[in-house]
Amino acid sequence: MTANPMSAATPSASPDPAAYVRLARVTKKFGDFTAVDEVSLDIRRGEIFCLLGGSGSGKTTLLRMLAGFERPSAGSVYIDGVDMSAIPPYERPVNMMFQSYALFPHMSVEKNVAFGLEQEGLGRDAIRRQVGEILDIVKMGGYGARKPHQLSGGQRQRVALARALVKRPKLLLLDEPLAALDKKLREHTQFELLNIQQRLGVTFIVVTHDQEEAMTLGQRLGVMNHGKIVQVGTPSDIYESPASRFVADFIGSVNMFEGRVSEEGTGFVRIECGELGCAVRAERAVACGHGTTVWTAIRPEKINISRRPPAAGAAGAENAVRGTVREIAYMGDMSIYLVQIDSGKMLRVTLPNITRGGERPLAREEGVWLSWHGSSPVVLTE
Amino acid sequence: MRLTQRSGQRLVAGIPTLWLLVLFLIPFVIVFRISFSEVRLAIPPYTPLLSWHHGAPHLEVHWSAYSFLFTDQLYISSYLYSLKVAAVSTLCCLLIGYPMAYAIAHSGSAVRPVLLMLIVLPFWTSFLLRVYAWIGLLNNNGVINNVLLYLGVIHHPLALMQTDFAVYIGIVYSYLPFMILPLYANLEKHDVTLLEAAADLGARPWRAFWRITVPQSLPGIAAGCLLVFIPAVGEYVIPTLLGRTDQLMIGRVLSDEFFENRDWPVASAVAILMLLVLVVPIMWFQRLERRELEAAK
Structure with missing residues (x-):
């Protein structure tokens, strides 16, 4: 002892x-x-x-x-x-x-x-x-x-x-x-x-x-x-x-969608989001059963914005939605875009202004594609 | 005619200025002027300051009233006695009033107006009546003596009337609200976090009180002390009704000179000298206030 x-x-x-x-x-x-x-x-x-x-x-x-x-x-x-x-x-x-x-x-x-x-x-x-x-x-x-x-x-x-x-x-x-x-x-x-x-x-x-x-x-x-x-x-x-x-909402800004778990695979879940008008594939293991109501949270800076749909097989190709740019706020180091997706929901996207001038910037009311990598969404159960 | 803002401001400032001019400055000048005359049996009962001799103006300034104040022991001792009574009473008011003001400032918001009301309540009865009431309490067959005799604490009535003690009681009782109210107004503004900061830095409650609360309440202490001390020096009613007959306070001397002796120049000189004595604490107070104003900026 x-x-x-x-x-x-x-x-x-x-x-x-x-x-x-x-x-x-x-x-x-x-x-x-x-x-x-x-x-x-x-x-x-x-x-x-x-x-x-x-x-x-x-x-x-x-x-x-x-x-x-x-x-x-x-x-x-x-x-x-x-x-x-x-x-x-x-x-x-x-x-x-x-x-x-x-x-x-x-x-x-x-x-x-x-x-x-x-x-x-x-x-x-x-x-x-x-x-x-x-x-x-x-x-x-x-x-x-x-x-x-x-x-x-x-x-x-x-x-x-x-x-x-x-x-x-x-x-x-x-x-x-x-x-x-x-x-x-x-x-x-x-x-x-x-x-x-x-x-x-x-x-x-x-x-x-x-x-x-x-x-x-x-x-x-x-x-x-x-x-x-x-x-x-x-x-x-x-x-x-x-x-x-x-917490997701309090710290930083976030896009949040309510949805239902439709498929559970190894290392990913598929969530059917009515608000998004499509399914979200999230590469997260979440301890929740099939059919549970969950919330998917995506940070604005983790969403890609482009004029063309992402090529099949490219990163983020499995999570892509179409929308229209409604508002643009130029902050100097970055810009904030409010994009209304086809389901009607407004999404917040931020992009750093990497180049000075350069390519033609997105304009209001322009049709765009939003996409994100499968690891970007956070699935929240409460 | 429409009142412009400027003329409105003038009016607002003008009324109190006129008031002070008519009721304070002019009487002061009159008293000041009389103090440099001599008594004579006439109406008015003093020599004129300016007279005409053979068609030329003749200024007649007499210092006799002032020099008289220093030749007769009565005046000096009355001044000193008044200052002593006022100082002791002020100290007593401070010692009693500070804890009371502190307690009110720290009382709950429900009780506070009630407590403040109780402080002001005595003013609803005439000051004179309240001093008379003390005669009933302090008399040889007054309430205090009767109760003590009945309880067997004493066997002969205590001589409470016509003593310094009775004067102190009367003044402290009458002027206590004038101490409490400015102290309360000051203490109520204190920031509690300062005491928390003091405690956080290791100061026990008493030390925090001495180092933080007391220094910060100095303007309140000064205001309360002045409001008690100044009228107490010239107090007439309380010492006349409750006080000693062998030692007069200066207020009584002043009134005796005017009404008993009809010696207006000496009475005026007494008043002017009293004013000079009181100017010192007033100036000290104004310095303190100025300092506080600077700190508040």
Whole structure:
């Protein structure tokens, strides 16, 4: 027997030893409203995990439970194997960057950042040194004496980040960290956040409603809807293999058709789609019986558009429909085409504008053929 | 004639300006002018500032009223006593009012209007009546003494009336709403996430209160303290009805000079000096407000 008494004593009884943050069937109710509904989730040490969801999906409540501002109605929150239920926010090894930044308006930048260290009873010199270091990391070195109202939005965001990082937390919670920044600044800050996270080795949990932000920041995403986590996975998992119609629709745009399984082969299914006016052959093994109602989802960029029907035997030849271009939106790097297929349904197709000028572009009301590869459709059962 | 926007603006600004001019500035100038005269038995009972001697104007400025204030110990001690009473009362109002304002600001949206109503409710009864009511409570055979005697806590009635204590009770009771309301208006605006941020950074609730809530409520504290302190310095009714007879407050001295002694110049000098004493806290408050306005930008 080599049973380790220490591991038996750990309260989390964790099957995943890498789990740094663990939510075990966490529920939060506000009166009759269930904000978070039996969420179980493991977050690994050092990763960037994004909670993605619309407003009211419960993502912020989940974050607030991790910070300690809300207590779960049921279930437990473990951080580093310790049950956080009875631990108030000021004793948790967690810091948070607030959506509104919550900088103390009556204190200078330096004082704001020093606040957390002062609570630890650190000496004056140590505080000054650490504040200086972290302000340099977020490139706010020269702004120590300013008050928050004298800073721009991007600068405030940096100060808020410095204030949350100065105590060197193992876990940093970020509530919509980039929401208040304009688009250019966002992109820049996004990469800087990643950079800082890697340098300091902090575990990030980011809450956002912006899928683009979630995809670029997060190593893994958790998509939330109505208080539940509906899918957890890497950004490409979630984009390419959504688990449900909600996820497929929430992340990116998608063309979705309801249909019925008409044939099940090895490695493919054939789906009869009334909306499409033809059958779809999807190279996916789907665990569903003959005749089940399913939904086929195809991303706009995975649809080919051409003036002639695809040659027999060419890629995508088995999935081709005819339609008419109704709208064209030129976005510069790509164009969006709304194509009405013969069944009357409108499909969204995007094509990158690879050449400059070049061949005659498609025009409105032009007849076209849409086709896609058999591996492109995702078959969803819920 | 149609009122243009500009003339409308002038009208709106003009009415209060006229009001202040007629009811504050002109009386102030009159009092100021009287303070530089001397008493005489005439109507009006003071020397004119400007007189005509042999066809030439003659300016007659007397400093005697002011110098008199510093020769008689009565005035200095009354000023100091008034300032002390006002300061102690203001402090008591702050200590009682802050927790009350804080509780109201943090109460549920259903109770809050009720609590605010209760703060304002005493104004429905005349101030004078409420001070008289305190006589009934504090008297030797008043409610407080009777209850204590009945309970056997004391065997002789406590001398509560005509004491500093009675004045403090009267002033704190009467002016408490003026402390609570501005404090409430300030505390109610506070952003809760700042306290959450403080807790997140490791501050226990009390420390967060001291470091975040108190500094941010300074403009409310200043407004409340001024609203209590300034009228308390010149308070006349409360010390007259409840207070000591051996030590007068400056408001009482002022009225005695006017109505008992009929020494208008000295009374005016007392009033002008009181104004000067009060200008300091008012300026301090305006500086604080300016700072807050800058921060809010």
